Amino acid sequence: MFRQDLLAGKKILVTGGGTGLGKSIGRRYLELGAHLVICGRRLAVLDATADEFRAELPGARIDTLTCDVRDAEQVEAMMERLWQTGPLDVLVNNAAANFIARTEKLSARAVDAVLNIVLHGSFYCAIAAGRRWIEAGRPGNVISTVSAPVITGQAFTAPSAAAKAGVLAMTRSLAVEWGPKGIRLNCVAPGLFPTPGAWEQLFPPGSQVEAQERGVPLRRLGEHRELCDLYAYLAADGSGYMTGDLIVMDGGRWMQGAGGPTFRAMQDWNDAQWDAMRKK
Numbered sequence: 001m002f003r004q005d006l007l008a009g010k011k012i013l014v015t016g017g018g019t020g021l022g023k024s025i026g027r028r029y030l031e032l033g034a035h036l037v038i039c040g041r042r043l044a045v046l047d048a049t050a051d052e053f054r055a056e057l058p059g060a061r062i063d064t065l066t067c068d069v070r071d072a073e074q075v076e077a078m079m080e081r082l083w084q085t086g087p088l089d090v091l092v093n094n095a096a097a098n099f100i101a102r103t104e105k106l107s108a109r110a111v112d113a114v115l116n117i118v119l120h121g122s123f124y125c126a127i128a129a130g131r132r133w134i135e136a137g138r139p140g141n142v143i144s145t146v147s148a149p150v151i152t153g154q155a156f157t158a159p160s161a162a163a164k165a166g167v168l169a170m171t172r173s174l175a176v177e178w179g180p181k182g183i184r185l186n187c188v189a190p191g192l193f194p195t196p197g198a199w200e201q202l203f204p205p206g207s208q209v210e211a212q213e214r215g216v217p218l219r220r221l222g223e224h225r226e227l228c229d230l231y232a233y234l235a236a237d238g239s240g241y242m243t244g245d246l247i248v249m250d251g252g253r254w255m256q257g258a259g260g261p262t263f264r265a266m267q268d269w270n271d272a273q274w275d276a277m278r279k280k
C-alpha cells in the first residue's frame with residue numbers, strides 16, 4: 001500500500017510497544033523505514049520483541065526503554081534519554097489497561113489502575129514530547145489509541161471508557177492549542193483486533209455468549225495489518241492536514257452498541273458468575 005521508505009528518517013515512540021497492537025504497529029513502522037523506540041514496564045518483553053524484529057528485518061533500527069507511564073518522572077527521564085540520540089517525530093500513545101468488572105464494586109485503586117495508565121500516562125507523554133517540540137520549534141505528531149466507547153460509553157469497563165474519552169478530549173484541545181506550532185494530534189479507535197492482552201482481560205473463559213464476529217456488521221474481526229496501515233498513514237507526512245480527528249476502524253461495530261451481546265448478558269449475571277470471572 002505504501003512506498004517502502006514512507007517513514008524513513010522518522011523517529012517514532014510506541015508506548016506499550018512490546019506486545020499486542022503496539023508490537024504490530026511498531027513492526028509496520030520498521031518495515032517502512034522508521035527508527036522505532038518501544039517502551040513498557042517489562043524490559044524482557046521489550047528486548048524479546050526487539051530481537052524478533054531485528055531477526056525479521058535486518059538493519060532495522062530499534063531501541064527499548066523501560067518506563068511506567070503512570071509516573072511523570074519516569075516519562076521525563078525516558079524522553080530525555082530518547083532525545084539524546086535525536087529528536088522524536090511521532091509519539092504513539094498505545095499503552096493501556098482494562099478489565100471487566102461491575103463499576104459499583106471497584107475500589108479506588110482499581111479505578112486509578114486504569115485511569116493512571118490510560119489518561120495520565122497519555123497526558124504525561126504528550127506534554128513531555130510537546131514541550132520539547134515547542135522549545136525546539138519542531139513539528140510534532142501524536143497518535144493516541146482510544147476505543148469506540150469514547151463515543152458510546154461502555155458498561156462494565158467504565159474506567160477505560162472514561163479514560164479514553166479523556167484522551168480524545170486532550171487530543172482535540174491540544175490540536176487547537178498546538179496547531180499553530182506545527183504539532184498535530186489524532187486518535188484511532190480500533191474495534192476487535194485479537195491480542196492476548198485484550199482477550200485475557202475482556203473475554204475470560206466463559207464470558208462470551210456468542211462469537212464476537214456476530215456483533216460486527218462486516219462479520220469478522222480486524223486484522224492487525226489493516227490497523228497498522230492506518231497508523232502508518234497517520235505517522236506519514238501525507239496526512240499532514242489531519243488533526244484533532246477520531247478514526248474508528250471496527251467493521252461498523254460501534255454503531256450496533258459498544259458492548260454487544262456479551263456485555264448485555266452481563267447485566268443479568270449473579271454474584272457467582274462475577275466471582276468466577278475474578279478468579280480466572
Ligand SMILES: CCCCCCCCCCC/C=C/C(=O)SCCNC(=O)CCNC(=O)[C@H](O)C(C)(C)COP(=O)(O)OP(=O)(O)OC[C@H]1O[C@@H](n2cnc3c(N)ncnc32)[C@H](O)[C@@H]1OP(=O)(O)O
Binds near residue numbers: 109110146192197201
Ligand atoms: C465482552 C465484550 C467486550 C467488548 C470489548 C469491546 C472492545 C473495545 C473496548 C476495549 C478498549 C480497551 C482495551 C484494552 O485496553 S485491552 C488492554 C488490556 N491490557 C492490559 O490490561 C494490560 C495491563 N493491565 C494491567 O497491568 C493489570 O491488568 C491492571 C490494570 C490490574 C493493573 O495492574 P497493577 O499491577 O497496577 O494493579 P494491581 O494488580 O495491583 O491492581 C490494582 C487494583 O485493581 C484491582 N483489580 C485488578 N483487576 C481487577 C478486576 N478484574 N476487577 C476488579 N478489580 C480489579 C485490584 O484488586 C487492585 O485494587 P485493590 O488494591 O483495591 O484490591
Ligand SMILES: NC(=O)C1=CN([C@@H]2O[C@H](COP(=O)(O)OP(=O)(O)OC[C@H]3O[C@@H](n4cnc5c(N)ncnc54)[C@H](OP(=O)(O)O)[C@@H]3O)[C@@H](O)[C@H]2O)C=CC1
Binds near residue numbers: 189
Ligand atoms: N485489542 C483490541 O481489540 C483493542 C485494543 N485497544 C487498545 O489498543 C492498545 C493496545 O492494546 P492490546 O495490544 O490489545 O493490549 P496489550 O495488553 O498487549 O497492550 C498493553 C501494553 O501496554 C503496556 N503497559 C501497560 N501499563 C503500562 C504502564 N503503566 N507503563 C507503560 N506501559 C504499560 C503493556 O506492557 P507492560 O505490561 O510490559 O508495561 C503492554 O505492552 C491499547 O491502548 C488498547 O486500549 C482498543 C480497542 C480494542
